[in-house]
Amino acid sequence: MSPSAKRSSPKSRRLAPSAPRAPEIATIELPTGHKPHPELGLGLWNLGRWSAENEARSKATAARAYERGFRWFDTAEVYGNGRSERLLGEMLYRTATHGDDAFVTTKVSWEHLRPAQVRASLINSLERLGRPSVDLYLVHAPDPHVPLSETMGALEALWKEGRIGAIGVSNFGLEALEEAARHLTEARITVNQLQYNLFDRDEADPVRDYCRTHAILIEAYTPLARGLLHGRYLDGQRVPAEVQRFTNRLFEPDRLPVILARTRALRDLAGEAGVPLASIALHWLRRQGAAPVVGASRPEQIDTNLSAWTARPADRVLAAADAIARGDRA
Ligand SMILES: NC(=O)c1ccc[n+]([C@@H]2O[C@H](COP(=O)([O-])OP(=O)(O)OC[C@H]3O[C@@H](n4cnc5c(N)ncnc54)[C@H](OP(=O)(O)O)[C@@H]3O)[C@@H](O)[C@H]2O)c1
Incomplete structure (x- = not known):
């Protein structure tokens, strides 16, 4: 099917709102993007991956x-193997707007970075999503063998x-970012999606400096x-x-006791401030200029994540959290 062709067939009924809508999630303008980018997103890594x-x-x-x-939706x-995109497309089609108000990000695999492969991957993704275009398309990770x-x-x-x-990248280091930017003429790299959270950050990371200087939005995964x-x-x-495998050594035996002690201190801080712990985690990222893409595997987690987003910890609380996570304050 060509990308401008039909959406998937409207077999199922539309989604009816059953839970109250949370306050609007604000958006960020992307340079050379067609649509504003919401500040908070949902990652669909686990959609269509496991048992029925x-x-x-x-x-x-x-x-x-x-x-x-x-x-x-990311x-x-x-x-x-494409099932997450297909299920997302079906889900959006059943909404009152047919998903026209959604901001959909998908990614070309690091195994498909030759030009003909990129084109074929995008067309296949659009077919699965049932959309004529995607709002943001990321290179999932660089492949050193493909220029x-x-x-x-x-x-x-x-x-x-x-x-x-809009065009973006993911898991790109400084060299790859600079190189990628050199090969765009009119478009820009608008996003770099990286693993980034209170514990998973490098104080002197040149990638984040580069992104800030070049107005590249950091989408924070595993927030x-x-x-x-x-x-x-x-x-x-x-x-x-x-979980251990995908969290960059956070849970390895030599690091875990320290991380748990700091998390307890963060939880105490959140308790004193009257906000959920996750609120500190998400708003710390927002304060760094990043847009978190959370994961969730059950509906209740959506509700708690939205409550966490809606609560706004004071700057002094976020500064204290920063010190605790870095280990400057027990
Ligand atoms: N570009 C890349 O290479 C890359 C890599 C990784 C991820 N991502 C993207 O980022 C998204 C998010 O990544 P992530 O799953 O690592 O992020 P995360 O938000 O750090 O973790 C999500 C997990 O946290 C737990 N959780 C979420 N809400 C919770 C709640 N209210 N209470 C208790 N536990 C809760 C759930 O675990 P359980 O499911 O176990 O309950 C959930 O699956 C992915 O879906 C994907 O779209 C991109």
């Missing part, structure tokens, strides 16, 4: 997010055709450290191997 039972739960979670006012061709001149040239051509609202920054694992709960 889990899939039903993650579908209900994504639907709850839409009902409650989330509009930025997916990728590799998530569930970025090829990839960025292909992306810019698709951007000029209107199939991509809740997989639930740790909701207080999970503070009572001796075992950390699943899959």
Whole structure:
């Protein structure tokens, strides 16, 4: 199907709001982007990836997010081998607006960075999403074997055709970012999606400086450290191997006791300030100029994440949290 062709068929009924909408999530203008970028998004890494039972739960979670006012949805061709995109497309189609008010991000795999592959990947993603264009298209990660001149040239051509609202990258270090930017002429790199949270940050990271200087928005993935920054694992709960693998050494035995002690101190700080711990985690990122993309596997997590976003910790609380997470304050 061509990207300008139809959406998936409207077999199922439209989503009816069943939970009150949360206050509007503000947006950020992207240079050379077609649509404003919401400040908070939902990642769909786990949509369509596991058992039928889990899939039903993650579908209900994504639907709850839409009902409650989330509009930025982050997916990728590799998530569930395309199933995350397909389920997102079906879900958006069932909304009252057919998803026209959504901000959809998807990503081309690091295995598909040659020009013909980039084009084919995007067309396949659009077909699964049932949309004529995607609001933001990211290179999921660089491939050292494919020159970025090829990839960025292909992306810019698709951007000029209107199939991509804005171009971005993910997991790009300084060298790759500079190189990628050199190969765009009219379009710009608008986003770099990185693992970034209170514990997973490097004080002197040149990538973040580069992004700030060049008005590249950092989308922060794993903003809740997989639930740790909701207080999970503070009572001796075992950390699943899959969580350990994707959190950059956070839960490894040599680091874990320190991280847990700091998280307890953050929880106390949140208690004194009268806000949820996750509120500190998300607003600390916002204060750094980053836009968090949270994950959730059940509808109730959408509600608690929105409550966390709605509560606004004072700057002095965020400054104290910063010191605690860095280890400057016990
Ligand atoms: N570009 C990349 O290479 C890349 C890499 C990783 C992720 N991402 C994107 O970023 C998104 C988010 O990443 P992430 O899942 O690592 O982020 P995260 O927000 O740090 O972790 C999400 C997990 O935290 C737990 N959680 C969420 N809300 C909770 C709540 N209210 N109470 C208790 N626990 C809660 C859930 O764990 P349980 O499900 O176990 O309950 C949830 O799956 C992904 O879906 C994906 O779109 C991108």
